[in-house]
Amino acid sequence: MTSFVDGFGRTHTDLRVSLTDRCSLRCTYCMPAEGLQWLPGDQLLTTPELLRLIGLAVGNGVDTVRLTGGEPLLRPDVVDIVRSIAGLPQRPEVSLTTNGLRLPGLAAPLADAGLRRVNISLDTLDRETFTRLTHRDRLVDTLAGIAAAKAAGLYPVKVNTVLLRGVNEHEAPSLLRWALAEGLSLRFIEQMPLDPQHGWRREQMVTGDEIRRRLQSAGFELVVLPGRGSAPAQEYAVDGGTATVGIVASVTAPFCGDCNRLRVTADGQLRNCLFARAETDLRIPLRSGAGDDVLLRLMRLEVARKAAAHGIGDPAFVQPQRPMSAIGG
Ligand SMILES: C[S@@+](CC[C@H](N)C(=O)[O-])C[C@H]1O[C@@H](n2cnc3c(N)ncnc32)[C@H](O)[C@@H]1O
Ligand code: SF4
Secondary structure (H helix, E strand, O other), X not given: OOOOEOOOOOEOOEEEEEOOOOOOOOOOOOOXXXXXXXXXXXXXXXXXXXXXXXXXXXXXXXXXXXXXXXXHHHOOOHHHHHHHHHOOOOOOEEEEEEOOOOHHHHHHHHHHHOOXXXXXXXXXXXXXXXXXXXXXXXXXXXXXXXXXXXXXXXXXXXXXXEOEOOOOHHHXXXXXXXXXXXXXXXXXXXXXXXXXXXXXXXXXXXXXXXXXXXXXXOOOOEEEOOOOOXXXXXXXXXXXXXXXXXXXXOOOOOOHHHOOEEEEOOOOEEEOOOOOOOOEEOHHHHHOOOOHHHHHHHHHHHHHOOOOOOOOOOOOOOOOOOOHHHHOO
């Protein structure tokens, strides 16, 4: 076995796989209301192609595989994909990031197929704000999805929240109160410059520090939990109990030095960073009969050239061409 080690000694054990760039919502910070120009169908990796790449990665040191998108539950054979990955001889941990809309029908089959954990994105508990933020009146469906994930025994159920200035930032305390009451692990994520509209402004972003202060002003006692490792979220113990809240401050407190993540897009491009401006095509080699040795060499070269950090604060920073939904968040 080889492992995926970059030029700074970081070993890559976590693979994020995008199953599709399409989505059933239109979160304003992720997609324009009219959607995007979707990847052409013939460029999407077939399931056997996808599973071959995942098998190779898992055979070479990757031990966690997270399925994402776009909305991964739009992929018709997502349950079979989970079963195939979970059934690999190395038994990787399979998790999923989803908007939750299809979880009422899929949570139980996914859990049976070997899904271990799920992250569900929810930015607001207010129906009107949800509709404004996602361009779809589907808050009840996301809430039903969260309930279904709990009922299927997926644990912990994590909830991802992006706060936007003047839209839902004031909801931070009520979201945390709700998450604690529901037994969910809430994580606030700083908005990142990955929107196709290029509307991100650093001054507009609700920062991790601000989120913490908001929670504290609302009366929550937060104590930093040690042992973060390569996890993107800094976790805090809430009110001296066992409950926690996480803050993913990717922009203001980057964790690049501990990054262990690689990404495969739905059209078969290997990326060493969300913010990378280059990627390695694996689809054409896959389709022209490349052997495992060739694919592995390409994968290792992509890992080797990973930059030390994303450089968002750098004046020379340029947002990647691909939006978040086509990379796999
Ligand atoms: C791109 S989505 C894909 C999976 C699924 N559709 C979902 O929403 O969970 C993954 C995560 O990225 C987050 N996200 C999308 N665009 C973002 C941005 N510009 N900055 C920070 N987080 C973003 C979403 O809120 C979501 O939690
Ligand atoms: S954040 Fe997820 S749910 Fe929202 S538009 Fe992007 S891909 Fe869809």
